[in-house]
Amino acid sequence: MDIRFEKASTLKEKPDWKGALGFGKYMTDYMFTCDWDEGQGWHDARIEPIKPIELQPQSVVLHYAQETFEGLKAYRTAEGKIQLFRPEMNAKRMIKSNERLCMPAFPEEDFVQAVTEIVKVEKDWVPDEPDTSLYIRPFMFATEASLGVHMATSYKFIIICSPVGAYYPTGLDPVKILVEDELVRAVKGGTGFTKCGGNYAGSILGQVKAEEQGYTQVLWLDGEEKKYVEEVGTMNIMFKIAGEIYTAPIEGTVLPGVTRDSMLTILRDWGYKVHEEKTAIDTIMKAGHDGTLEEVFGTGTAAVISPVGELKYKDDVVVINDAKTGELTQKLYDTLTGIQWGKIEDKYNWTIEV
Numbered sequence: 067m068d069i070r071f072e073k074a075s076t077l078k079e080k081p082d083w084k085g086a087l088g089f090g091k092y093m094t095d096y097m098f099t100c101d102w103d104e105g106q107g108w109h110d111a112r113i114e115p116i117k118p119i120e121l122q123p124q125s126v127v128l129h130y131a132q133e134t135f136e137g138l139k140a141y142r143t144a145e146g147k148i149q150l151f152r153p154e155m156n157a158k159r160m161i162k163s164n165e166r167l168c169m170p171a172f173p174e175e176d177f178v179q180a181v182t183e184i185v186k187v188e189k190d191w192v193p194d195e196p197d198t199s200l201y202i203r204p205f206m207f208a209t210e211a212s213l214g215v216h217m218a219t220s221y222k223f224i225i226i227c228s229p230v231g232a233y234y235p236t237g238l239d240p241v242k243i244l245v246e247d248e249l250v251r252a253v254k255g256g257t258g259f260t261k262c263g264g265n266y267a268g269s270i271l272g273q274v275k276a277e278e279q280g281y282t283q284v285l286w287l288d289g290e291e292k293k294y295v296e297e298v299g300t301m302n303i304m305f306k307i308a309g310e311i312y313t314a315p316i317e318g319t320v321l322p323g324v325t326r327d328s329m330l331t332i333l334r335d336w337g338y339k340v341h342e343e344k345t346a347i348d349t350i351m352k353a354g355h356d357g358t359l360e361e362v363f364g365t366g367t368a369a370v371i372s373p374v375g376e377l378k379y380k381d382d383v384v385v386i387n388d389a390k391t392g393e394l395t396q397k398l399y400d401t402l403t404g405i406q407w408g409k410i411e412d413k414y415n416w417t418i419e420v
């Protein structure tokens with residue numbers, strides 16, 4: 067793919083990497099854009115100064131939410147090198163999301179090239195403070211101006227980047243999670259396995275309900291029986307019960323997380339028995355009460371791993387590991403972040419130098 071480059075006349079002042087970068091608060095100077103038109107395919111790949119997007123008010127995405135996205139990070143190593151973590155997994159997942167949403171595939175090698183090129187252009191935006199990174203947000207949406215519900219005839223694929231701060235400035239911090247027993251996130255045959263914007267619009271009410279009760283995240287159950295644990299907001303979830311690991315299977319309703327896959331690989335490598343199978347919330351709560359629920363943690367690109375200190379389901383509450391970060395949770399965090407920031411050997415060949 068040929069990528070045209072348009073230089074910005076001025077560059078923004080960068081924030082203090084030591085300050086509160088937050089998540090998605092600062093955008094870098096450039097964006098990658100590529101257009102798709104029926105009969106023509108992908109064309110006009112370019113990296114240009116970041117700017118607002120012009121859309122007709124009748125554009126398909128604004129009415130029918132034909133939109134998908136991805137999320138990955140670029141990490142600066144102690145030697146000053148920049149590396150990506152398994153970007154081909156994001157490329158493949160986006161193709162699967164797009165198939166479900168009737169959107170064109172952006173080819174895997176072009177995706178990795180586009181991510182690599184924008185990160186090269188924005189290399190000075192990859193922060194070098196401990197645990198900071200450059201968050202990369204590829205996304206695609208239907209631009210065709212027409213109100214009919216149909217597969218649109220034009221799309222834009224864009225990548226923007228944002229420097230993000232340490233997720234845990236003071237160390238891993240366990241979260242309290244509310245198990246949602248009324249609303250559902252995904253059903254078999256739906257879009258649960260895709261990163262499409264609509265999934266998240268539908269999940270905000272659950273998040274609001276949880277926050278009203280003093281919980282920070284929602285644990286979603288399966289959409290049919292509301293019986294089996296699936297995942298959390300933007301994280302997959304794992305349970306350590308009597309020394310073995312349980313997590314929901316990837317069968318269409320759960321997002322196939324890159325972090326999930328990486329953690330399971332490491333866990334199997336360490337000799338843990340891993341069950342990718344349906345597990346009832348009743349089983350989890352029971353294990354919480356009889357003392358066999360040893361650790362619970364969410365996994366995702368943003369936080370890497372998020373220890374869970376408390377679970378509430380209906381009127382039942384269990385506190386996990388005295389609401390402290392478990393030993394395995396900490397070890398997984400140290401190992402995966404060690405690979406991502408180049409502090410420990412990457413024996414899985416997951417990182418790619420930019």
Ligand SMILES: *Cc1c(COP(=O)(O)O)cnc(C)c1O
Nearest residue numbers: 300301302321323324325366367
């Ligand atoms: C993005 C996301 C995840 C985590 O995926 P990673 O590839 O590990 O970042 C899990 N669940 C949902 C619903 C997500 O949107």
